[in-house]
Each structure stands twice: as C-alpha cells, then as structure tokens.
Amino acid sequence: MTPLAHSPHAHAVTSVSRIMATVMAALVPATLFGFWLYGWPAVYLWTVSLLAAVAGEAAVLAFQQRAVKPALLDGSGLLTAWLLALSLPPWAPWWIAVVGSLFAVVIGKQVFGGLGQNVFNPAMAARVMLLISFPLEMTTWMPPMGHLPGVLDSLAVTFGGQHLDAVSSASLLGHVKTEFSRGLDLQQALAGHYAPLSALWGWRSGSLGESAAPLILAGGVFLIARRIITWHAPVAMLAGVALPALLMSLIAPGHYAGPVYHLLSGGVMLGAFFIATDPVTSPNTAAGQLVFGLGCGILTYVIRTWGAYPEGVAFAVMLMNAATPLIDRYIKPRIYGRTRTGETLVVEAAKKDAA
Amino acid sequence: MIVPILSLTVLGVVLGLILGLAARYFKVEGNPLVDELEALLPGSQCGQCGYPGCTGAAQALADGTAPLTLCPPGGRAVVAALAAKLGVEVDLSGVQDAVPSIADVREELCIGCTRCYKVCPTDAILGAAKHIHAVFKEACTACGSCVDVCPTEAILLRQVPPTLQSWSWVKPGSQPLAANEGALAA
Amino acid sequence: MKLFKLRGGIHPEGRKASSADRAIRALPLPPRLYVPLQQHVGAPAKPVVQVGDTVLAGQLIGAGQGNISAPVHAPTSGRVVAIGDHPAPHPSGLSAATVTIAPDGEARWFEHDVPADPFALTPDDIAARVGAAGIVGLGGATFPSAVKLKLSRKSGVDTLIINGGECEPYLTCDDRIMRERAAEIVAGIRLIQIAVGARHALVGIEDNKPEALAAMRAAAAGTGVEIRMVPAMYPMGWDKQMIQALLGREVPAEGRSADIGVLVHNVATAWAVQQTICLGHPLVSRIVTVSGGAVAQPCNLEVPIGTPVQALFDACGGFASTPARLVLGGPMMGHQLTHTSVPVVKGSSGVLALTQAEIGLTRPAPCIRCATCVRACPVGLLPLEMAARIRTDDLSGAVALGLKDCIGCGSCSYVCPSSIPLVHYFNYAKGELMAQARSKLKQEATKKLAEERNARMERIAREHEEAAAARKAAKAAREAAAKAAAATEATA
Structure with missing residues (x-):
C-alpha cells in the first residue's frame, strides 16, 4: 500500500524561494538607483557580496554533508548578502564584502542550524561585526554622483585598494555627530549638508540602501501588497523613530533633529521594510511585531542620539532579535473559546445565573 | 562433641536475636521513591524487564541501575511517566510501543x-x-x-490488528513520501 | 444585517464552477451496495438482517446502539448477500462491518407512515422520527442529528443556524441542493425549529453562491426563516465560524454551540429531515459532488448510500487523465482514497480525482517562521510552534500551546510556503495522545487485576494453611478420642 497523503489536498501557490525572489525584486529599484548614484564600484561590491555568500553557503553545506542545491535555491543566502551589500559603504574594498558575506551566512546562519534557526538577522550581525572590526573602511563614504570612475578605473577602487581620501566624506549622521562633539548646535551642523528634498532622494553620502527613501518605501508597499510582509513591524519602527524625535525636537529644537531628518537619514527605511520584517528573527504575532518594531525604532533613535555610534539600526535590530523569543512567549493570540490566559470562556447566561 | 554443638547453638541463638532486634530497632522506612515508581509501572509482575516483579524494577530504577525503557508492556506512556517522575530527559523516538x-x-x-x-x-x-x-x-x-x-x-x-478506532496517523517524515509527492519539488 | 468580525481563515481557489452549473442527476443503481454499519460518530449499528434476507428500500438493516448512535437502512430493495468486512471510507483504508445488498432493481419502498400535518407533530415526535431515520450531520461531521435535537431542546436553544457555507473548494452539493430543493430545505428548517423550540432561524450562505441565495430567499419568503449572506472564506463551514459571522457569539472551549443557545445544522441535513418527516423516507441517499481536474465531466449526483466510488466516476465519464490522487470529501479536510471500491456513506460530500498540478505540493523545506500559519489559523493557535514541539516528541508542550483546540481544518498546511505538513503533525499528535490515554487506562485495569489476583492467591494460601491446621487438629482430636475410647475399653 502506498503511504497515505494527509489532507489538505490543495496548497497555495507559494514557496520559500518565491518569497525570497519577491523580496529581492522589491529591492531592485532602490539598488539600481544606488548603482546610478555611486557608480561601478557599488556594482562590483554588490556582485562580490552575493558570490561570496553563495560560495560560503555551498562550502558549509558540503562540509556538513547536507544537500547543497535546495538550500542554495531557496535564495535566502542571496537575499542576506544583498541586504548586507546595501548596508556597506559603496566604495568599500572587496574583502569587506567577502568577510561580511561569509560571516553572515556561515556564523550568522549556518552555525545556528541553517535557514529558520538563526536568532539574529544575519545581514545585521555581519554589518555590526564589520563596523566593530573595520571602523575605517566602514565609515569612509562617497558623495553621490561626485566624480564617478569608469568601468576599469572602478576595478582599482574596489579591488586595488586605491586611496579615497581625496573624495571621501562623512555620512550625514556621522557629520552631525562630529559637529555636535565640536560643540556646534544643530542649525550650524546641518548648514549646507541637509535639505529634506535631497535627503528624500538620498542625495548625500551613505550606503546603497540609504539612498532614495521613496524607492525603498515603494518596495515595502509592494511586499505588503503581495502579503509577503505585514504593515505592523515597519509602521511601528518608523513610529518608534519619529515619535521620540518629535518629542525631543519640541523640547530642545536647537539640539535634537526632527522626525523627518531621522526618518530620511541612515538605514531607517531599509531597516523598517526589509530588516525588521525578516520572518525568522521577528515575532510571530501582529501584536508582537508592533512591540518589536517599536523597540527597533526607539533603540535606533536612542543609539543615534546618545550612543557612541552615529547610526543605530543594526544594533537596535539585533537587540530586538534577542528579545524576540521573550516577546513570542508573552504575546500569543487568544485561542477561540478561551480567555487570554487559556481559561475556558464563561457564557454570559451562565454568569447571570451565577450572579 | 557436646561442647561444639552447644556453642554453635548458643552462637546461632545470640546472632539470631541480634538480627531480630536490629530488624526491629533499625528499621528503615521503604524508599518512598520506589513506591511511587512502582505505582507508575503496570503492576502485572510479568518479569519481562528481568527484575523480580514491578517492585524489583522500581527499586532498580530508583537506584539508577536500570534504563527508563525497561518495561516492554508499558510502552512509551510508562517511559514518559517515569521520566517525568525522575525529572530526566528521555529520547522517546527509540522507544517503540510493543505491537499490541x-x-x-x-x-x-x-x-x-x-x-x-x-x-x-x-x-x-x-x-x-x-x-x-x-x-x-x-x-x-x-x-x-x-x-x-x-x-x-x-x-x-x-x-491485534488495528481497528478504525485504534488506527492513527504516523509521524510525518517517518514514512517515505508517496510516489506522486515531491514531483513538483524545485 | 450586521456581520461580525472573523479571525484567521484563508481564501483557497474555489474551483467550483465545473460542477456548480450542472443539475443534480440520479445515479443508476450499482450491482452491489456496501452499507457500512458505522457511518456516524458514536457506537456502530447492530445488524438486524441476515444473509439471504430480502429487504425493501428504507427498511432497517442496522439498529442504533446506545445513547450516541444512528440506525442504517437499506438504500433500495434487494437481497442481503453478505454481512462482513469491506474497505471502509476511512483514511486508514481498513475494513469495517458492512451489509452488502444486491439490488433487485424494483426500488420497492418499505411501508411507512406519513403524518397528515407534519407541522403539528410534537418536538419529541420529530426528534424520534429523525433518530429512527438515521439522519446524521451531512456536512461531514456525521454526528447523530436526533441527539443534537434532544440536547438542544433540553438546554434551551433560541437560534437555529443552517449552515450553507460550503467553504471547501470543488464541493457544490450544498449549492445545488439549495438551488434545486429550496422549498424542501425551508420546510425542514421549520421542522427543526419546532423540534428544538428555536425562536429564530438563520441560513448563512457564502457570497460566492448568488443563485442559491436567490432560490433560498424566494423559498423562505414569509416563513420567518432569514437568509443571510456571509463572506466566502475557509473555514466558513466550521459551525463556530458561522456562529461568529452571523451572531458574533463565541462558544466556550470544550463546549457545544447549545451552551450559548445556538444549534447548527447543515442545509442537506435540513433537507433530509423534511424527507423523513413529510415523506417517511429515512436517510438512504445523498448528493455527492464528483469533481477534480482528472474527472471528464464533473457534476453532482444523487447517490444511494453504499455505492462504490468507482460507479460515481464512471457516471461522470471516467477520468480525463490519470488522477494523481483520489480524495473522499473536500480537498481541505477530506482523505485520500487508496481504492475505488470504498462506498459512499452519509458523510461523503464529494469524491475528487485531482491532478498533481491541483495538489501543488512541494517537498517540505525548513520553517522560516513567516507566521503565515498564525494569521491563517481560525482558532488563534501557533501552528509553527506546535509542529516544532511535536517534531521533537514534546507532546505536552504542544498541548500547552492549544493542540486540543485545533480543529484540523488544514488552513495552516494550505498556506505554508515551506510545505510543512502541519495538520498531519497535529493529527499524529492527537492520535498519539489518545493511544497513550488508552494504554494508561489498560495499565490501570491491569494493575487492578494483578492486585486482585495477588489478594486472592494470598487468601487461598491462607485458607490452605488454615485447612491444613484444621485437619491436623481434627486428626489429633480423632486420635485422642480413639485413645480415650481404647483406654475406656481397656478399663472396661
């Protein structure tokens, strides 16, 4: 007798690789715009990241004598490397991408047991590792559209270790932080460096993924429309950044930047729609995702404003990743016919009788 | 001839008395754990575990000299109950319920x-x-x-052949996929 | 008309069009009918005929036993040719006690009495007639209807809900019966209303069945039976989901809908009640949807209970292509058929022959914790967490997460992008828990027997000893007496 198939005998047209492919498709516009802003070095860096992730994952799986093909085809490694590439300085040397990608897929994911088992978002874990280990390479930014080298010259930038001092500049968040430490106030710090409209389009130094907020937002809305992600975590994270920013800027406008500045700078947009929505490392329930997103947002603001680093998205997400099991433990859906605590519901008529 | 008989008799009586008194005054209450474990065992004294009855098996379990999986007729249910009582983790996957x-x-x-x-x-x-x-x-x-x-x-x-009432699904993954399943696998 | 907010649920592709537009046809009698003695929840019926007996259509062949049971009747006139095991319509494919009837083709009905005015019957009379007719929940739950009627009357039900949801894909048997036999259904609803004393009667029909809605509205006009449209979603046919949609009331866990003053019956059950009360026909046939991509001409058939599934496919032009899987019931909760000799029973709403593309399953992949299953679960469970625990044999952990509240609707498995057989895990765990409970019961019984035996052995040993002592004493006394006698003699 052939083994029995259990119901249901129909399944939705969906798969892990389809989900990963949809998320990557949502990243395409912002990535292409970033390439246009930062030129060929960015393209090379992105390519190297993806290749390193695939090679690293294949090697680990082969070493563990597990099936290589299905794990590679699910696309999760590629997506991780893509997100990592978007968070790197576009003109960073090639080995930053290689080390980051390998760390992400090997330490960040496979060591935990592979897809679905990792506690921390692999891309963010790798970014934090790089930031701590290679602070110089990770904070050397290029102004967009400044003097872009050609296809071959760009090779020298990414692979040749050509010095960038001549053209490099600080990111907006880093610049403001430095100026604050020199005792300047917000107006002076922002003078000539910040205009909301150019910030909206990412017309300032930063990583690929910090470019055009509207394109990232469009990608996020696309994912929500395709039901790949829900609105809870992104909206909560944006609110978590915007609300304290609004509050603090009302209290001391001279010293604290407003919500628009915080929402449009750094990796908040990318973090809200593509990092905080990582299914593996975020809570299961809608309410849990609201708590998670809010935590990511508030922590980002706190680290940016009072922490040592100018940007805090990666740290905030990792801290909230660590809190995810706790959130899942305490926030569960109410079971039909039961109260939140799992007791059987009491029928109103019976209540009346008892009274 | 008489002396050795007398002396051995006296010795026997004295030692017997000492043993009897010791049994009375140094009496140890039975290990409560043994009783509790015995309560979990089937109690049919069938001896399939190799111990003299369920009391012997419970004693061996309490001493830690017998594995939790010693009781064939008890099956997984008894193993799980014993593990819970003794507060140890046990891998149930290896325990097969005896075919009824x-x-x-x-x-x-x-x-x-x-x-x-x-x-x-x-x-x-x-x-x-x-x-x-x-x-x-x-x-x-x-x-x-x-x-x-x-x-x-x-x-x-x-x-005993399974009936419609006793039949249940096997654990997913413990049987090979049906021939027509997985055909669409990427 | 207010509709209440629903939780979870999915929107599977309906695939109903191929069978919904064809009128119900009567299936010709097959050469043999295999009528299982258990087609309901509860104790199996006891055969009351013998091999060789001639039976008439509607004649009792199996009597219900115990409080929760239902009788079975001969679907047509003919001769009983066997009483014994035959493959049962059950996922295991095991056999069960079955009465085999060779129809004589005359379809002579058993004499039955029909009340002059069915609506003048007392509630008890209606319930008794429904019970005697072997009517069970035809939506698939197959709970004996008379038991539900009596229970509901006792606990005071104010609202009767008739479930016309039919949320399973492919199935259109309820849709067709509402379109074609709306007047009979409404009469059945009024009879059930009398039987339980319900003040309101509501019929919930999904918005993807406009023709059925129109037909039922026309038939219900002026009767006090309210027809309401509910959104099409799965599992709308779950009685508690239907109650939530129409009334916004929640049944307590481990409770029955009667606890909150509601009784739910399926539309086909209402039709069967009308057939029984007004025409005297017990439940001996039902409407079955034959559909699926591999069926040449999908349609709805009125099928005598006990007809082998193969006859249904034959009546629909056979297979257009080799089916990848045969299913009894709907695709979401039905079960795979391993062969086509299995009979149609009271709870069989459909037989499907599906192609591989329709099943659409890929090899299971790791869970990515996307929580789509959490959003899909109509009960509010965490399928991914429960399955993870069951996978590592932590059944008590799964129970703590609400395993016993799972209704097995399959919504989670349907939406899982990793194709994890979630509901299979849950049904495995439920079966395992039941087996453990059974073995615990047996163990307790064994222990009691062993203790009784030990006590008896001790008693016997004691009695032996006492008897031996008594014999010794008697012997001593005898000897003493003999000695004394001898002494006396000597003295004399």
Whole structure:
C-alpha cells in the first residue's frame, strides 16, 4: 500500500524561494538607483557580496554533508548578502564584502542550524561585526554622483585598494555627530549638508540602501501588497523613530533633529521594510511585531542620539532579535473559546445565573 | 562433641536475636521513591524487564541501575511517566510501543492442564482442569508467561490488528513520501 | 444585517464552477451496495438482517446502539448477500462491518407512515422520527442529528443556524441542493425549529453562491426563516465560524454551540429531515459532488448510500487523465482514497480525482517562521510552534500551546510556503495522545487485576494453611478420642 497523503489536498501557490525572489525584486529599484548614484564600484561590491555568500553557503553545506542545491535555491543566502551589500559603504574594498558575506551566512546562519534557526538577522550581525572590526573602511563614504570612475578605473577602487581620501566624506549622521562633539548646535551642523528634498532622494553620502527613501518605501508597499510582509513591524519602527524625535525636537529644537531628518537619514527605511520584517528573527504575532518594531525604532533613535555610534539600526535590530523569543512567549493570540490566559470562556447566561 | 554443638547453638541463638532486634530497632522506612515508581509501572509482575516483579524494577530504577525503557508492556506512556517522575530527559523516538498483541489458545492443541491459568498475572485466562482455556482479551497484557509454561505450545501471542478506532496517523517524515509527492519539488 | 468580525481563515481557489452549473442527476443503481454499519460518530449499528434476507428500500438493516448512535437502512430493495468486512471510507483504508445488498432493481419502498400535518407533530415526535431515520450531520461531521435535537431542546436553544457555507473548494452539493430543493430545505428548517423550540432561524450562505441565495430567499419568503449572506472564506463551514459571522457569539472551549443557545445544522441535513418527516423516507441517499481536474465531466449526483466510488466516476465519464490522487470529501479536510471500491456513506460530500498540478505540493523545506500559519489559523493557535514541539516528541508542550483546540481544518498546511505538513503533525499528535490515554487506562485495569489476583492467591494460601491446621487438629482430636475410647475399653 502506498503511504497515505494527509489532507489538505490543495496548497497555495507559494514557496520559500518565491518569497525570497519577491523580496529581492522589491529591492531592485532602490539598488539600481544606488548603482546610478555611486557608480561601478557599488556594482562590483554588490556582485562580490552575493558570490561570496553563495560560495560560503555551498562550502558549509558540503562540509556538513547536507544537500547543497535546495538550500542554495531557496535564495535566502542571496537575499542576506544583498541586504548586507546595501548596508556597506559603496566604495568599500572587496574583502569587506567577502568577510561580511561569509560571516553572515556561515556564523550568522549556518552555525545556528541553517535557514529558520538563526536568532539574529544575519545581514545585521555581519554589518555590526564589520563596523566593530573595520571602523575605517566602514565609515569612509562617497558623495553621490561626485566624480564617478569608469568601468576599469572602478576595478582599482574596489579591488586595488586605491586611496579615497581625496573624495571621501562623512555620512550625514556621522557629520552631525562630529559637529555636535565640536560643540556646534544643530542649525550650524546641518548648514549646507541637509535639505529634506535631497535627503528624500538620498542625495548625500551613505550606503546603497540609504539612498532614495521613496524607492525603498515603494518596495515595502509592494511586499505588503503581495502579503509577503505585514504593515505592523515597519509602521511601528518608523513610529518608534519619529515619535521620540518629535518629542525631543519640541523640547530642545536647537539640539535634537526632527522626525523627518531621522526618518530620511541612515538605514531607517531599509531597516523598517526589509530588516525588521525578516520572518525568522521577528515575532510571530501582529501584536508582537508592533512591540518589536517599536523597540527597533526607539533603540535606533536612542543609539543615534546618545550612543557612541552615529547610526543605530543594526544594533537596535539585533537587540530586538534577542528579545524576540521573550516577546513570542508573552504575546500569543487568544485561542477561540478561551480567555487570554487559556481559561475556558464563561457564557454570559451562565454568569447571570451565577450572579 | 557436646561442647561444639552447644556453642554453635548458643552462637546461632545470640546472632539470631541480634538480627531480630536490629530488624526491629533499625528499621528503615521503604524508599518512598520506589513506591511511587512502582505505582507508575503496570503492576502485572510479568518479569519481562528481568527484575523480580514491578517492585524489583522500581527499586532498580530508583537506584539508577536500570534504563527508563525497561518495561516492554508499558510502552512509551510508562517511559514518559517515569521520566517525568525522575525529572530526566528521555529520547522517546527509540522507544517503540510493543505491537499490541494478546495470547491466543489454539484449541486443537490445548490439553486443559491449567498451568497457564495459574501463572497468568492478570487472571486473563479462563478455564478449568481438562477443559479448553480461553483468553479475556481486555485483561491480557501479552506478558508471555503462559506461552512459556504451556506444555503443548498451544498458546501463541497474536498481534491485534488495528481497528478504525485504534488506527492513527504516523509521524510525518517517518514514512517515505508517496510516489506522486515531491514531483513538483524545485 | 450586521456581520461580525472573523479571525484567521484563508481564501483557497474555489474551483467550483465545473460542477456548480450542472443539475443534480440520479445515479443508476450499482450491482452491489456496501452499507457500512458505522457511518456516524458514536457506537456502530447492530445488524438486524441476515444473509439471504430480502429487504425493501428504507427498511432497517442496522439498529442504533446506545445513547450516541444512528440506525442504517437499506438504500433500495434487494437481497442481503453478505454481512462482513469491506474497505471502509476511512483514511486508514481498513475494513469495517458492512451489509452488502444486491439490488433487485424494483426500488420497492418499505411501508411507512406519513403524518397528515407534519407541522403539528410534537418536538419529541420529530426528534424520534429523525433518530429512527438515521439522519446524521451531512456536512461531514456525521454526528447523530436526533441527539443534537434532544440536547438542544433540553438546554434551551433560541437560534437555529443552517449552515450553507460550503467553504471547501470543488464541493457544490450544498449549492445545488439549495438551488434545486429550496422549498424542501425551508420546510425542514421549520421542522427543526419546532423540534428544538428555536425562536429564530438563520441560513448563512457564502457570497460566492448568488443563485442559491436567490432560490433560498424566494423559498423562505414569509416563513420567518432569514437568509443571510456571509463572506466566502475557509473555514466558513466550521459551525463556530458561522456562529461568529452571523451572531458574533463565541462558544466556550470544550463546549457545544447549545451552551450559548445556538444549534447548527447543515442545509442537506435540513433537507433530509423534511424527507423523513413529510415523506417517511429515512436517510438512504445523498448528493455527492464528483469533481477534480482528472474527472471528464464533473457534476453532482444523487447517490444511494453504499455505492462504490468507482460507479460515481464512471457516471461522470471516467477520468480525463490519470488522477494523481483520489480524495473522499473536500480537498481541505477530506482523505485520500487508496481504492475505488470504498462506498459512499452519509458523510461523503464529494469524491475528487485531482491532478498533481491541483495538489501543488512541494517537498517540505525548513520553517522560516513567516507566521503565515498564525494569521491563517481560525482558532488563534501557533501552528509553527506546535509542529516544532511535536517534531521533537514534546507532546505536552504542544498541548500547552492549544493542540486540543485545533480543529484540523488544514488552513495552516494550505498556506505554508515551506510545505510543512502541519495538520498531519497535529493529527499524529492527537492520535498519539489518545493511544497513550488508552494504554494508561489498560495499565490501570491491569494493575487492578494483578492486585486482585495477588489478594486472592494470598487468601487461598491462607485458607490452605488454615485447612491444613484444621485437619491436623481434627486428626489429633480423632486420635485422642480413639485413645480415650481404647483406654475406656481397656478399663472396661
């Protein structure tokens, strides 16, 4: 007798690789715009990241004598490397991408047991590792559209270790932080460096993924429309950044930047729609995702404003990743016919009788 | 001749007295854990574990000299209960529930000797001398004691076929995928 | 008309069009009918006929036993040719006690009495007639209807809900019966209303069945039976989901809908009640949807209970292509058929022959914790967490997460992007828990028997000892007496 198939005998047209492919498709516009802003070095860096992730994952799986093909085809490694590439300085040397990608897929994911088992978002874990280990390479930014080298010259930038001092500049968040430490106030710090409209389009130094907020937002809305992600975590994270920013800027406008500045700078947009929505490392329930997103947002603001680093998205997400099991433990859906605590519901008529 | 007999008798009496007194005054209350463990075991004293009855098995469990999986008729349910009582983790995947079976008397071979009837720990065998014996299937635990004593090999353990009520799904992944499944796998 | 907020649920592709537009046809009698004695929840019926007996259509062949049971009747006139095991319509494919009837083709009905005015019957009379007719929940739950009627009357039900949801894909048997036999259904609803004393009667029909809605509205006009449209979603046919949609009331866990003053019956059950009360026909046939991509001409058939599934496919032009899987019931909760000799029973709403593309399953992949299953679960469970625990044999952990509240609807498995057989895990765990409970019961019984035996053995040993002592004493006394006698003699 052939083994029995259990119901249901129909399944939705969906798969892990389809989900990963949809998320990557949502990243395409912002990535292409970033390439246009930062030129060929960015393209090379992105390519190297993806290749390193695939090679690293294949090697680990082969070493563990597990099936290589299905794990590679699910696309999760590629997506991780893509997100990592978007968070790197576009003109960073090639080995930053290689080390980051390998760390992400090997330490960040496979060591935990592979897809679905990792506690921390692999891309963010790798970014934090790089930031701590290679602070110089990770904070050397290029102004967009400044003097872009050609296809071959760009090779020298990414692979040749050509010095960038001549053209490099600080990111907006880093610049403001430095100026604050020199005792300047917000107006002076922002003078000539910040205009909301150019910030909206990412017309300032930063990583690929910090470019055009509207394109990232469009990608996020696309994912929500395709039901790949829900609105809870992104909206909560944006609110978590915007609300304290609004509050603090009302209290001391001279010293604290407003919500628009915080929402449009750094990796908040990318973090809200593509990092905080990582299914593996975020809570299961809608309410849990609201708590998670809010935590990511508030922590980002706190680290940016009072922490040592100018940007805090990666740290905030990792801290909230660590809190995810706790959130899942305490926030569960109410079971039909039961109260939140799992007791059987009491029928109103019976209540009346008892009274 | 008399001296050694007397001395040995006196020695025996004195030692016996000491033993008796010791038993009375140094009496140790039975280990409560043993009783609790025994309560979890089936209690049919079938001896399949290799210990003298369920009390012996409970003692060995309490001493830690026997594995939790010692009781074949108890199956997974007993292992889980023992593990919970002793507060240890146990891997149930290796424990197979014994295929439910019952003793079956082949009437053409039975000579009505009543030996099986006497050894059955649960009184599951009905019969009298020189009459063919029958088995109460609700009471039989398939311990096999009767099989061992039957002089004519008239008793066999027969597997009970699953019924619509007792059948249940096997664990996913423990059976190969159906031929038509996975055909669409990427 | 207010509709209440629903939780979870999915929107599977309906695939109903191929069978919904064809009128119900009567299936010709097959050469043999295999009528299982258990087609309901509860104790199996006991056969009351013998091999060789001639039976008439509607004649009792199996009597219900115990409080929760239902009788079975001969679907047509003919001769009983066998009483014994036949493959049962059950996922295991095991056999069960079955009465095999060779129809004589005359379809002579058993004499039955029909009340002059069915609506003048007392509630008890209606319930008794429904019970005697062997009517069970035809939506698939197959709970004996008369038991539900009596229970509901006792606990005071104010609202009767008739479930016309039919949320399973492919199935259109309820849709067709509402379109074609709306007047009979409404009469059945009024009879059930009398039987339980319900003040309101509501019929919930999904918005993807406009023709059925129109037909039922026309038939219900002026009767006090309210027809309401509910959104099409799965599992709308779950009685508690239907109650939530129409009334916004929640049944307590481990409770029955009667606890909150509601009784739910399926539309086909209402039709069967009308057939029984007004025409005297017990439940001996039902409407079955034959559909699926591999069926040449999908349609709805009125099928005598006990017809082998193969006859249904034959009546629909056979297979257009080799089916990848045969299913009895709907695709979401039905079960795979391993062979086509299995009979149609009271709870069989459909037989499907599906192609591989329709099943659409890929090899299971790791869980990515996307929580789509959490959003899909109509009960509010965490399928991914429960399955993870069951996978590592932590059944008590799964129970703590609400395993016993799972209704097995399959919504989670349907939406899982990793194709994890979630509901299979849950049904495995439920079966395992039941087996453990059974073995615990057996163990307790064994222990009691062993203790009784030990006590008896001790008693026997004691009695032996006492008897031996008594014999010794008697012997001593005898000897003493003899000695005394001898002494007396000597003296004399």
